[in-house]
Amino acid sequence: xxxxxxxxxxxxxxxxxxxxxxxxxxxxxxxxxxxxxxxxxxxxxxxxxxxxxxxxxxxxxxxxxxxxxxxxxxxxxxxxxxxxxxxxxxxxxxxxxxxxxxxxxxxxxxxxxxx
Amino acid sequence: xxxxxxxxxxxxxxxxxxxxxxxxxxxxxxxxxxxxxxxxxxxxxxxxxxxxxxxxxxxxxxxxxxxxxxxxxxxxxxxxxxxxxxxxxxxxxxxxxxxxxxxxxxxxx
Numbered sequence: 658x659x660x661x662x663x664x665x666x667x668x669x670x671x672x673x674x675x676x677x678x679x680x681x682x683x684x685x686x687x688x689x690x691x692x693x694x695x696x697x698x699x700x701x702x703x704x705x706x707x708x709x710x711x712x713x714x715x716x717x718x719x720x721x722x723x724x725x726x727x728x729x730x731x732x733x734x735x736x737x738x739x740x741x742x743x744x745x746x747x748x749x750x751x752x753x754x755x756x757x758x759x760x761x762x763x764x765x766x767x768x769x770x771x772x
Numbered sequence: 773x774x775x776x777x778x779x780x781x782x783x784x785x786x787x788x789x790x791x792x793x794x795x796x797x798x799x800x801x802x803x804x805x806x807x808x809x810x811x812x813x814x815x816x817x818x819x820x821x822x823x824x825x826x827x828x829x830x831x832x833x834x835x836x837x838x839x840x841x842x843x844x845x846x847x848x849x850x851x852x853x854x855x856x857x858x859x860x861x862x863x864x865x866x867x868x869x870x871x872x873x874x875x876x877x878x879x880x881x
Contacts, residue, residue: 663815691869700859701816701871750815752869760806761869763815 659685659755663764670741670771678736678767680751686731687753691761692724695748707734741771776860776872783878790847792875794860797841805836805843808859810874816859820845847877855879 660683670676680690688709693701705726706714713726723745725737738745752763777795784790796805804823808816820827822834822843833846847854859874 661815693871700873703870748813752815758821760808760818760821760863763808763817766813766815768813 658759659683659762661751661753661762661764663751663767665767666765667768668770670769672742672771673740675737675739676741676769678738678749678751678769680734680736680753680764682732682753682755682762685753685755687734687755688731690728690734690751690753692726692734692736693750693752695750695766701750705736707736709734738769741769743771745769746771776862778858778860778872778875780873781876781878783880784850785880786851787849790850790854790877792845792847792858792860792877793842794845794872795842796860796862799840799862800864802864804863805834805840806861806863807832807834807843807845808861810857810859816871819858821863850877850879852879852881 662681662683664679668676690707692704694704695701703716704719707726707728709728709731715721723739728734748766748768750766752761754761806821807819809819810816820832820834822836824836827834835844855878857874857876859871861869
């Protein structure tokens with residue numbers, strides 16, 4: 658089946674530094690990918706929609722200068738958390754639609770801890 | 773976007789059938805209903821998708837009445853490994869997914 662690979666699975670960074678998270682569709686092309694954030698015991702919240710070859714679309718309240726999204730190819734989207742702060746600590750998940758009748762495919766998530 | 777409403781949590785004993793109902797009163801004609809399962813610290817995983825009536829696969833069944841304003845996910849003979857959060861989503865042609873609260877299912881030995 659369709660696979661979305663997300664790396665790293667866990668990252669700890671110091672406050673003020675930047676962290677890049679990669680999301681790759683391994684066996685299908687994805688012109689659009691989605692980035693979610695999930696806090697403990699809460700649901701997934703859509704942050705932004707990544708579009709190959711064009712600018713990402715951000716949801717209301719999400720700072721586009723803080724969460725930089727690049728979708729340079731049909732199989733790779735990256736999310737960079739810039740100048741990270743402890744409140745950015747969360748579980749970040751990407752997804753893409755491989756087509757067909759099996760819904761969306763999600764990455765395994767990235768646990769970001771900012772210290 | 774069609775909003776979904778599900779019970780926040782459910783408990784079930786091992787071996788029982790579990791039915792989780794989701795309401796989606798504002799579902800549009802072209803919308804599909806999809807259920808996902810999420811374990812802690814993992815991304816959601818597709819369970820089943822349907823448009824109307826009944827759909828069954830190797831892990832679950834999905835029942836959708838004629839008015840499509842609700843749907844019921846049925847998990848036969850649950851085991852401890854089915855303890856997870858289950859999300860009901862209405863997928864639109866707009867190509868994005870908004871997650872509701874989900875239902876936290878706890879399977880008890």
